[in-house]
Each structure stands twice: as structure tokens, then as C-alpha cells.
Amino acid sequence: MKINQLAQYLEWVMKFAYLNILWLGFTLLGVGLFGFFPATMTSFILLKSFIVDGETEWTAQDFFSCYKKVFFRSNKLGCICWLILGSLGINFHIVLTSEEPLFIGLRIPILLAIIGTLSMLVYVFPISVYWGRSMYQTFFSAGCFALAFPVQTAKVLALLILIACIGFLFPMFLLFFSGSVSMYLVLKNYVLLQIKIDKQSME
Template identity: 30%
Template sequence: MNRFSINGLFAVTEWITRLAYVNLLWIGFSLLGLGIFGFFPATISMFTVIRKWLIGETDIPVFQTYWTTYKKEFVKSNGLGLIVLAVAGLIVLDLVFMKNNGTSFTSIIHILLYLFIFTCVMTLFYLFPVYVHYNVKFFAIFKNSFLIMLINPLANLVMISGIVAVYFVVKTFPGIGFFFGGSITSMIIMAACYVSFNRVDQKKQTSESI
């Protein structure tokens, strides 16, 4: 085995360890907040760490960064979570409505509701990345997530494909979900969003320079 193979194997092993570690932190800190209050600050903390890795800050103290973010964003992230849960509840009501109303009269309404649900879900995928990447006001997080989602269909496709792939892998090998389910999903979403953010920032700079 040559030096390049050894370096490549070491890099892969290092990333596997990182992803497993941050996934366990995510589970642990979600439980620390009794699940419902811990999930959103734990998820924001995980996206914060993964974003730093993606921009090249791979030597950060992971636990310290995670814990600091968790404490700092606990209240604000749970405020975000309340709105997310409200939207999720609305989606569930829409699905129940469509299940119980299958007549041709409501077929157009069904199409509109499916579009609404798809738009909401895709916007939710962008919420955490926008939260950790941009320093914007609370409600601007939702507006920016929606607008960036609209203009980046390729990133949307990458996220959907990646999440579906993770779902089938975890379904086939359930043990993988415990160590990597959340972190790999977050990595896929954050990576796709980061590319989208760079494109948006470049377009903004170009328009400002004209």
C-alpha cells in the first residue's frame, strides 16, 4: 500500500469518526433537552459544526463548539422549532384532508396542497443551514430559506436524492442510523445549501458591482 493510499484511508477513517461523534452528540444533547426542547438546539449545533468542517475549519474543538452553540442558541432555536412544528402540523392536516376527500371535485385542491406540502418541506430543509450561515433576523430565516430554495432546483434534487439514499441504507442496516443517520443527512443538506449560498452571494456581488 503506497503513501497516497494510506493518506486516503486515514482521511476516510477520520471523516467517519467525525460524523459518528457529532451524531452521538446530536442524540445526547437532544435527550439532554428532554427531546422536544433539545432537538432543535442540538440540530443547530450539529449544522454549525458541519458547516465549519465544510469551510475548512476541520481542527475546531468539536465538543466545545457544539456545547457553546447549544447554550447560545437554545431559546432562539426552540422558537424556530415551534414554527416548524406548527407547519408540520398543518402538513399533517392537509394529508388527512386529502385522504378523507378523494372525490374528483377536490382533485385540483389536492394538486395545490401537494405543491404547498412540497414547498414547505423543501423550505424546511434550508432553515437550519440558513440559520447557521447567515446572520439575519429571525423571520428573515424563513424568507431567505424560501427564496434560496426557489432558485436552486439542482440543490433541491441533490438533497432529495441524498436523503432518500440515506433512508434506504438506514432501513437496510438500522445500526448505521444510530451512528450516522443524522450527521450524514445534515452533511448532505449543508453541503448542497453551501453551494447554493455561494452562488447567491456571487450573484449579489456581481449585481452590486454593475
């Protein structure tokens, strides 16, 4: 029994490594900037089939087929994310380097806004993949999730930071597992929260 479980775990490890390589490869295929978001959304879609339906057969052909379908939508979604983060980052840089009393007083509010934005962005791709909603509905729902589940969101952000640190210390982990494991944790967290909401709505 233990041997079978170990074999199953090793199979999952190999599949996650393979998915991570596909994610990195198709990110480079889109010249990085334009490939990152389609590759990320495609990975989320495949992980959704694994978490929700138990499907684990991920092929390069399936990845490429899905990649093409979500290319424009995912880049549109990603551009909005970058615009939001970019504007907050620029504002934070301005208030951080300025010695004006007004700007100094704005440092903490802008920092909190950045943390809140990151909390919201954690749910943007899972919601888009899970429901296929409009851009406005996706970001609105993501904001609601971040506000409704601050503890769970903080845990996910902490895990993502931990994974980034591990990847920095061990580049091989970055190559084979950082992306796929991060996306799995984010999506798994969202699915569990969605199940919790569905149960509460049925009571």
C-alpha cells in the same frame, strides 16, 4: 500517499460518527422534543466550521456550550417549522380521507404545497446558522433559495430520502451517521449555492 488519504478518510468517518452520537445524545438530553432542534442547530454550527474553516475538532464540551446558547432560538425556529408542517399535514389528511369533490380537487395542490414547504425547510437551519438572521428573514431567504434552485433542492431531498431508507434497512447507520451525514449534505449544498451567488454578484 494513498495510505495518508485513507487514514484521513477514516478520521472523517470517526468524526462524523462522533458528531452523530453527540447529536442523538443531546437530543435525548432535551427529552427529544425540546432537544432535537438545539442539537440539530449545534451540529450545523460545528459542520459550518468544518466546511467553511476546515475545523474538525468537535468535543462534547464545545457541543454542550453551543447547545445552551442556541437552545431557545433553535426551539423557536423549530416550533415554527412544526406548525407549518403540522397545518399542512392536517389539511392533507382531511382532503385525503374526504370524498367531497372539492376536497378531492385540493389533494394535488396541498401535496405540492407540502413538497414546496419541505424544499424551503431544507434551507432554514443552514441560513440561520450561516447568517444569524431574524425569523422572518430566515424563512423568506429559505423560500427564495427553494424557488431559485429547484434542481439542487430536489437532489438534496432525494439524498435525504435515500439516507432515511438506508437507516431503516441498517439501524447501525442510523445510530452513527444518518444525522451528521444528512446535515453535512444539506449545509454543503447551501454553502456551494451561496458561493455561486456571491460570484455572480461580483461579476
